[in-house]
Amino acid sequence: MKPLKITSNFEVFESLEALPEAIQELMKNAFEARDKAYAPYSQFNVGAAIALDNNETITGSNQENASYPSGLCAERTAIYYAGAKYPDARVKDIAISVRSVKHRVETPVPPCGACRQALVEYEVKQNEAIAVYFMGETGQVMKANSIKDLLPLVFDKDSL
Numbered sequence: 001m002k003p004l005k006i007t008s009n010f011e012v013f014e015s016l017e018a019l020p021e022a023i024q025e026l027m028k029n030a031f032e033a034r035d036k037a038y039a040p041y042s043q044f045n046v047g048a049a050i051a052l053d054n055n056e057t058i059t060g061s062n063q064e065n066a067s068y069p070s071g072l073c074a075e076r077t078a079i080y081y082a083g084a085k086y087p088d089a090r091v092k093d094i095a096i097s098v099r100s101v102k103h104r105v106e107t108p109v110p111p112c113g114a115c116r117q118a119l120v121e122y123e124v125k126q127n128e129a130i131a132v133y134f135m136g137e138t139g140q141v142m143k144a145n146s147i148k149d150l151l152p153l154v155f156d157k158d159s160l
Contacts, residue, residue, distance in 0.1 A: 105136030
């Protein structure tokens with residue numbers, strides 16, 4: 001047996017105000033998207049905002065369905081729309097924020113596994129890291145410099 005050690009590095013910002021101004025604005029877009037979520041079942045609202053290299057900002061919110069597999073997370077809603085509307089644009093940064101109707105979320109909440117897989121497809125496609133900033137409703141913000149920090153053993157086109 002040969003051990004394999006995997007490490008990921010993250011930056012932690014104590015508050016929204018500690019972020020660079022452009023990322024604060026991106027996160028505010030994620031807040032606005034989060035407030036438009038349709039989440040009557042989980043009561044867990046998620047908003048995502050994506051900054052593209054063409055200066056466009058794309059947002060998405062989670063959209064639930066009584067048939068749970070038919071819903072879609074905020075991150076995938078945004079990234080798929082960005083890919084459909086601006087197929088040649090590069091994704092620079094993604095901001096994600098969550099809010100629960102049931103309790104106050106003050107710790108950073110990263111994307112789910114399915115969203116990580118969807119996001120890494122775009123990182124591999126553009127051959128350039130995508131920074132991901134994520135937070136709860138308030139409190140600290142975490143930054144991953146690459147989707148691969150969130151999903152270190154990537155399944156991509158080379159896996160096929």
